[in-house]
Amino acid sequence: xxxxxxxxxxxxxxxxxxxxxxxxxxxxxxxxxxxxxxxxxxxxxxxxxxxxxxxxxxxxxxxxxxxxxxxxxxxxxxxxxxxxxxxxxxxxxxxxxxxxxxxxxxxxxxxxxxxxxxxxxxxxxxxxxxxxxxxxxxxxxxxxxxxxxxxxxxxxxxxxxxxxxxxx
Numbered sequence: 001x002x003x004x005x006x007x008x009x010x011x012x013x014x015x016x017x018x019x020x021x022x023x024x025x026x027x028x029x030x031x032x033x034x035x036x037x038x039x040x041x042x043x044x045x046x047x048x049x050x051x052x053x054x055x056x057x058x059x060x061x062x063x064x065x066x067x068x069x070x071x072x073x074x075x076x077x078x079x080x081x082x083x084x085x086x087x088x089x090x091x092x093x094x095x096x097x098x099x100x101x102x103x104x105x106x107x108x109x110x111x112x113x114x115x116x117x118x119x120x121x122x123x124x125x126x127x128x129x130x131x132x133x134x135x136x137x138x139x140x141x142x143x144x145x146x147x148x149x150x151x152x153x154x155x156x157x158x159x160x161x162x163x164x165x166x167x168x
Contacts, residue, residue: 022113026116
């Protein structure tokens with residue numbers, strides 16, 4: 001199981017670090033590359049064309065302005081990065097307006113954790129052990145929300161049982 005993360009600049013790393021962390025928590029190998037489609041197009045092209053041969057099964061591609069990652073048949077998940085005066089809207093539109101025949105699943109601006117989770121869902125079709133890990137992850141999130149609700153109920157002086165009744 002391997003996911004590649006590509007970004008145009010190392011300044012994107014603070015946003016993308018959550019994706020790598022999430023992938024590693026699920027036991028997914030990562031390949032992290034800095035290459036610009038505009039400043040190093042040959043590197044990006046070689047990265048994209050050789051991804052499958054390197055064992056990459058999903059690509060997470062970040063863009064701070066314009067997005068482009070052609071030449072691959074590996075599923076691509078785009079993360080628009082808030083890196084310009086347009087607050088990531090330029091990158092978002094660049095991803096979602098890819099031409100017909102060049103699909104890119106697009107996450108929210110700076111949505112790297114969801115990109116990682118979506119990559120894991122894609123991989124779970126081939127690797128059933130990820131299905132159980134995803135279920136455990138969702139159960140953990142549910143418990144975190146329940147605990148936060150109980151804490152708020154306690155701070156407000158509402159009986160904890162009142163809140164628990166909502167979480168059957």
